[in-house]
Amino acid sequence: MPEKATRKRRALPVRWEELTASDFPKAVRRAKGVCVLPIGVIEKHGPHLPLGADVMAARAASVRAAEQEYAVVFPRYYFGQIYEARHQPGCIAIRAELLTELLQEVCSEIARNGFEKILIVNGHGGNINWLNFFCQAQLAEKRDYVVYIARREWDEKTAKQIAGLRQTDFGGHADELETSWMMAIRPDLVQLGRAGDDDGRPLGRLEHMRDAHTGIWWYADFPDHYAGDARPAKSELGELAVKGWANGLAEVVRAVKKDTAAQKLQDEFHERAAAPVSDKTRRRRR
C-alpha cells in the first residue's frame, strides 16, 4: 500500500540519468521530444574555480529551465573546444575531428531514444564557433531530428540589474560574473580568497594585428587562462544571472517544443538537394 502512494507522489525527473528505463518513454512524451544538452569543457577557471565550472552552470540553468517547462536534460557534456588551455593542469582537449564526430554520435543516440529536437545549451565561450559550425553541418545529411542552439540568456531587465550589481567592467572567463554564478550554484567549490592570485587583465600582445585573426589570440591576452577580476563576486549577482538564464531558457524550450517548421524545412531541403538539377520548386518572381 505505501509503495503505491510513493509511486504516485514521485515527480518525473528532468535529469536523463535519474530516469528509470520504464519511465523514459513517458519522459520523452512529456518533453514533446525535446532533449536539452548542456555543454562546457574541462579547463582551468582562474586560480579559484573548479575545472568544470561552465558545464556545471549550463546544466544548473538547464535543469532549472526544464523544471519550469518539462524537458529531459542530458548529463554534463564536457567535450568541447579548448585547445587554448592545454598548457594548464587538468584540461581535456580532444582533437577536432573526434570532437565533432563524438557530438554527432551523441546527438544521433539521443534521437534514437525518441527525441526529435536537441537543444544545445552552451556554457563555454570557446565553444561558440564550433557549435555554430556543428549546427550548420547538420545539413550535410538528411536527419530525422533537429539540432537547435539556445541563444537567449537573460532579458533586458535582468541584464540591467546584473550591470548594476557588477563592480568590474572587463572579464569573460572565471570573472566576477562567472564566479558569482558558481557561488549561487556550488558555493562549496569557490575559493574566493584565491581569486587575486593570478592577474586576469588582458595583455594586448597582438594589438598590432587587429585586422588578422590567429588561434593564439586568447593566449596572447590571457596566458594564465583567467580573464577578469573575480574578487568582488557575490552570490546575489550569481543567483540573479542563473535565474535569468533559466527563465530565458524555459522560454526557448517552450518555443522549440512548439516548432514544427524546422524539421519540415530540413526534409524539403534534402529532397531538393538530392536532385538540384531536376528541382522544380524554384520560387520564380512573377
Ligand SMILES: [Zn+2]
Ligand atoms: Zn569555459
